Amino acid sequence: WSEWAGDAYVQQVLAEAPDNGGWLEDAEVRDFDAEFFGMSPREAEMVDPQQRLALELTWEALENAHLPASDLKGREVGVFIGSSSSDFQVFLTADSAAASPYAVTGASNSIISNRVSYTFDFRGPSMTLDTACSTSLVTIHEAVNSLRLHESDLAVAGGVNMMLAPAATMGFAKTGAALSPDGKIKAFSSDANGICRAEGGGVFVLKRLSEAERDGDQILAVIKGSAVNSDGRSNGMTAPNPDAQVSVLRQAYADAGVNPREVDYIEAHGTGTILGDPIEATALGQVLGRGRDADKPTLLGSAKTNFGHMESAAGAVGLAKVVLGMNKDSLPATLNFAGPNPYIDFETARLSVVTENTPWPRYSGRALAGVSGFGFGGTNAHVVVAEYQPKPVVVPDTGTSADGDAAAGDTTADAAVVVATDDGATGDVATDDVARSVTDAVARNAEVLATTGTSAPGAPATVLVVSGSLPSRRKATAGQIADWLEAQDDDLDLGAVARTLATRNHGRSRGAVVGHTRAELVAGLRALAAGDPGPGVFSADAPAGTGDVWVFAGFGAQHRKMAKELYLSNPLFASYLDAVDELIDFEAGYRMAEMFLDDEITYGVENAQVGIFAIQVALVDTLKALGANPEAVIGHSMGEVAAAYATGGLSLEDAVRVICVRSRLMGDAEQQVSDEDAGAMALVEYSADEVTTIIAENPQFASIEPAVYAAPTHTTVGGRAKPVAEFVAWVEEQGKFARQLQVRGAGHTSDVDMLLGELAAEIAGLAPRPLTAALFSSVD
Structure with a gap:
């Protein structure tokens, strides 16, 4: 607060106030990559750092969840961000020279959420909420309701808090008891003596549980239910109301369909105040402690002892602690606990403060927790969280429907927290038919996989992709990843790294590095960062626009062992190739997979073209199963057949018929001439x-x-x-x-004119279909 260094009154009050707190580093507040978020430097200077933080956290949350922001453009994504601080307005109103069009939006709290929606082109509800200390839990509540009502297909929710001006701290200091003299929050402790303020934020990505499961998202936790109410007229404007706290707890667990006695842990509001802690503990005892076994107490903690009180972001911190604890199977210790607060009857309330890192007890067989937040103006919020437990795959007994009924149920009322870290899982990306065919392919190829080597020396090839909005950013990213990768051990799962990078947002300037070992990948990334292309190092800069163009090769691209390694190492690709092979066998009487596995094969005019087609079609289906789709397609010569299939113009059956007839006619024609006349x-x-x-x-x-x-x-x-x-x-x-x-042959010349009549006759029954993407023909 150096801007107030010359204000004697401000300095006098601050000199008497505790100055410890959870402060962000100055650079974290001031620095902002305006260009990355499409903002001019002049506008960025006028934008509240809380808006900037919300943008950064939303981006990071989506990246961590493997849901690239570019894939969500124009979709019904709701944005619910909490903020209580208007400190940035103080700067702009105090300096008349700062008045500008950017200042109007830059200092408005309503724009915090709107800025996120605008920047990423999200079309769902967009609102900034302020209920003081309960704010970010209220944003979770509103986001869940928006998902339940199908206003949003996906939601980002959380809160931000920055202390840019001294006024609020001065106000707390003047009360004489709100701020902890030593800057430590001692929740539920006998020496509790106030709060210390903190800066920060947190954003969560939420989806309907059924859709998160359908999409193969990694689900970190499930929001079972929530409730929000008000103290009404209590003993004072900022005094908590015990009855209201009891009520919000009961409403939340009723909404969640959870028995409060089964809850393992409460992430409490826990501000470490003599008045607030006993009221909160008593309410918890009435709702969660009644009828609870003494040897299964509700465990109690507060993240405020770790971070300080982040006010409008406090609930986000507590929820993050719970979600991480569930995934790590551990409850972190609540710090600064000297002994039980004498005004709390822990035994009767069946409460126990977590004073050391503790394994999650799972009283009901499933980790259950509640997170509380109480605004100092009387808005109370409670969110019920459960660990995610995937449903077992149930094969119904044809003699009874009991298993089928047990497996059924409406899960759309629950919201999944899908903010994720990559553990190598790719999720369910295919239909049941595909899943079955993948299983069949693995079984079929097991012997070959065990006995046949691949072309890769040692480990299989790994592809790492990087990108940026500009070539300079792509190069910088490549260098950063190289630094990180170089610092890792050789037992690092390179496949997991590749999957993580592949599912991030991709800018227009892209690069890729292929390598078999960590050292090779580091070297490739260094070359990419330096702008030195070479074997296994690729880069390209796409023009402005959206969507990918898929290009399909023509005759002449064949080679011995083509697709062999991919067929043996990728069951999904193998399953699709086998499906194409079934149709090829019907039309032509042979299977391409057998030829791909034959290292001595010499391709002729007919089987080379059919093989190229089969590989391309299997790649199309594999990419689409993984979520990729082209904006446009183009084929070179015979590649137009696969291109037509990729964009929906031909069914697979019709496409196979076209390529088999075309290739057979060309092959037969070439066999009828001598080498000299060929x-x-x-x-x-x-x-x-x-x-x-x-x-x-x-x-x-x-x-x-x-x-x-x-x-x-x-x-x-x-x-x-x-x-x-x-x-x-x-x-x-x-x-x-x-x-x-x-x-062998002279395609696209008058030599093949004699084949056109027979080709037209044999494919006369085709039924072209509407295109799902643009198809550009390369044939004049």
């Missing part, structure tokens, strides 16, 4: 117009035709094998690039 193709460093001129001026090349406009300065030509070989030699003599392609 067609050939080559890529030359001339434009199509230049090729046409050269052919016209050189009669020996009259049988050659331009076939593919490969690039403005490159053309693929086709014709009989001997003239094509002579043309390649002639082009090289001119000092130009030329290369004969490893194909």
Whole structure:
């Protein structure tokens, strides 16, 4: 508060007030990556740091939950953020020179939530709440209700608090008893003597439980229910009302459908005040202690002893402590407890303060907790939290419906806390049919997996992806990840790292590194950071816009062992390839998977094209099962068949029929000619117009035709094998690039015109379907 250094009265009051507290570092308040959030530096200067903190925490929560903000744009995402401090307004109103259009929105508390919705293009409810110390629990309550009412499909909720001006601290100091002289909160302790203020914040990502399970999200906890009420007219404006606290507890557990006696732990409001702690403990005893066994007391704690009182963010801190405790199977100690507060009957209330790290007791077989927050103006809130226990997969007995009934039930009333850390689990991303086919594929390939090596030396290849809004940010991110990865041990799960990076938000400037070991990946990331492309190091900068374009290869991309490693190592891909193979077997009488596993295979015109198609279709289905979809597709030559399938234009059955008929006709035609008369193709460093001129001026090349406009300065030509070989030699003599392609036949030339009638007749029964994405044709 250096801005008030010259105010004698302020300095006098602050000199007499305890100055200990949970302060953020100065840089954490002042520093902000405005460009990252699409804000100009001038606007950022006028924006309340609480707005900035809400943006940063929302981003981090979504990243941690593997729900990229870019995937949520335009969706019904509700934003419920709590804030009680208006300190930033003090700065702007005190300095008339600070008046600007940015100051109006920058200093308004209502904009804290609106700023989040605007920045990420969230379309659900957006509101900033203020009920003082209960604020962030009230935001959870409102978010859960919004999910239950289907106003929101996903919600972010929490609170922020910053102490940018001294007025509130001065007010607490003048009461004479509110602030702890030593800056320590001693909840429920015999020497409780007040609070110490703190800064910070917390944001949670919430979804309806049934949908979080459906989407394969990692669920950290379940909000079973909540309640909010008011003290009404109590002994004083800021005095707690015991009856109201009892009432809000009963309402919350009724809403949750939870017996209060089964609750293991209460994360209390616990401010460490002589008046407040006994009232809270007594209310807890009346609701949770009645009828409870003495050897199963309600365990009690307060995160305020660890962090201080974050006021509008206090409930978020308490909820975070509970969720982390459930996942770590541990209740952290409540600090500064010298002994029981003499005004609390712990034995009768069946309460016990957690004074050391304690394993979670799970009295009911499932971790259950409550989190309380009481605003100093009388708004009380309580949230009931349960650990997430996945339902066992039940196969109903055909002779009885009992198991099926037990497995049923409405879970939409519960909200899942899906803020997550990656433990390597990918979640359920496919339908039951896919899951079954994956299981079948694993069983089928088990022997081959055990006996066949892969092309990767040692460990399988790992792909790490990084991105940024600009190339400089992408490079900086690559360097940061390299630093982190280099500091890890060799037993680090590289697959988990890859999954974590792949499910984060991706900027327009992207990079990828391929490696088999930690050292290789570190080296690749260093190269990416330095802007040095090389083997296994890739980068690209996409133009402004949304969506991905999928490009499908044509004939000539085949090679020995293609798709072998992927087929053996990825059961999901294998299951989709097997599904395509069933249809190929029906149409053509052979299976591609058998050829992919044959290291001695030599592909012909027919099976090479069918194989390329099968791989691409299986990749399409794999990517879509994992949540990826194209904005547009384009295919090169025969790649258009797979492209048409990818965008919904052809069913899988029709697509397989097209590729099998096309490939068979081309293969049969090539088998009927000698090597001398067979067609050939080559890529030359001339434009199509230049090729046409050269052919016209050189009669020996009259049988050659331009076939593919490969690039403005490159053309693929086709014709009989001997003239094509002579043309390649002639082009090289001119000092130009030329290369004969490893194909037999002259596709996209008049050589295949004779096949068009039969092809049209055989695929006459196709039923094209509406496209789900744009399809760009590469065929003239």
